[in-house]
Amino acid sequence: MERELYTARLARKDCISEQAQCYHFEFVLDQLERFPFTAGQFVSAVANDANGKQQTRAYSLASAAHGNRFDLCVNRVEEGFFSNHLADLPDLPIGATIQVHGPHGHFILQDPVTDSILVATGTGVAPMRGYTQWLFPADGPDRSNGKDIWLVYGTRYESDIYYQEEFEALARRKPNFHYLPTLSRAQESWTGLRGYVQDHVARIVEERAARLGLPLPQPAPDPSIPRNELRFDICAYICGLNEMVASTRERLSAFGWHRKQIVFERYD
Numbered sequence: 001m002e003r004e005l006y007t008a009r010l011a012r013k014d015c016i017s018e019q020a021q022c023y024h025f026e027f028v029l030d031q032l033e034r035f036p037f038t039a040g041q042f043v044s045a046v047a048n049d050a051n052g053k054q055q056t057r058a059y060s061l062a063s064a065a066h067g068n069r070f071d072l073c074v075n076r077v078e079e080g081f082f083s084n085h086l087a088d089l090p091d092l093p094i095g096a097t098i099q100v101h102g103p104h105g106h107f108i109l110q111d112p113v114t115d116s117i118l119v120a121t122g123t124g125v126a127p128m129r130g131y132t133q134w135l136f137p138a139d140g141p142d143r144s145n146g147k148d149i150w151l152v153y154g155t156r157y158e159s160d161i162y163y164q165e166e167f168e169a170l171a172r173r174k175p176n177f178h179y180l181p182t183l184s185r186a187q188e189s190w191t192g193l194r195g196y197v198q199d200h201v202a203r204i205v206e207e208r209a210a211r212l213g214l215p216l217p218q219p220a221p222d223p224s225i226p227r228n229e230l231r232f233d234i235c236a237y238i239c240g241l242n243e244m245v246a247s248t249r250e251r252l253s254a255f256g257w258h259r260k261q262i263v264f265e266r267y268d
């Protein structure tokens, strides 16, 4: 079946890291009044390459649904077609367009919201920004139900901590939002966390279990409970390149975490 293609007009483009060549984009769908989606989903962007061949790539929505607009966060991939096509969209005059279909995907928060560890590297932060906008709207009721939400964000350098000020401001506003950026190649002057996301995720799980008096590894669920009725009080949402996603899943599985507690999206 042909999917409906929408024309998305570029309304804003900011380079948010020169070093990583990462861009924040804001698009408007002028033909729609509303573009409904669930935070964490993606759009498929479609364009013809230099040989006239149609190319399609997925890009996570980097915002929660708001009217007929959506945000993306994309970094240039060396020799890649689509990421460079987007990064080269002319920002002045505003008005360049792209074609998209969607929303698609199942990388969404469990309902009801549980304690959640959001784990991202690089542009994998895009759906996490969508989640946090939905959980903690600036102009509406809080949807976090007081659950603890950790965002563990890994990158190499301080210059590549995308949306840092936004997340820091949110952490100041919401005591149950814990923002943990960690650098794998930090300069000496960096006073924050160092190392890989997996290690910080493991520490959060261990400290939480100790604080709540829960056993680790976590006992397996009662086998008589059907899978769709299983309920957990904490979940992890992991997004980024496969290597990080795989090793974070492995660490959580070693704590006895059930597959249903670990939701992930791989970009490669």
Ligand SMILES: Cc1cc2nc3c(=O)[nH]c(=O)nc-3n(C[C@H](O)[C@H](O)[C@H](O)COP(=O)(O)OP(=O)(O)OC[C@H]3O[C@@H](n4cnc5c(N)ncnc54)[C@H](O)[C@@H]3O)c2cc1C
Residues within 6 Å of the ligand: 042, 057, 058, 059, 060, 061, 072, 073, 074, 075, 077, 078, 079, 080, 081, 082, 083, 084, 105, 123, 124, 126, 265, 266, 267, 268
């Ligand atoms: C569900 C989903 C959501 C995604 N969301 C985003 C997003 O929000 N932001 C974003 O920047 N990308 C995202 N991606 C990746 C995106 O779809 C493209 O793969 C990426 O932009 C590269 O496309 P390209 O045409 O430039 O490179 P291609 O010509 O397709 O690939 C060039 C090479 O780079 C490798 N590669 C692919 N992606 C990456 C990457 N991110 N970093 C390093 N190497 C890579 C490929 O394996 C390939 O070998 C997402 C992917 C999926 C599956």
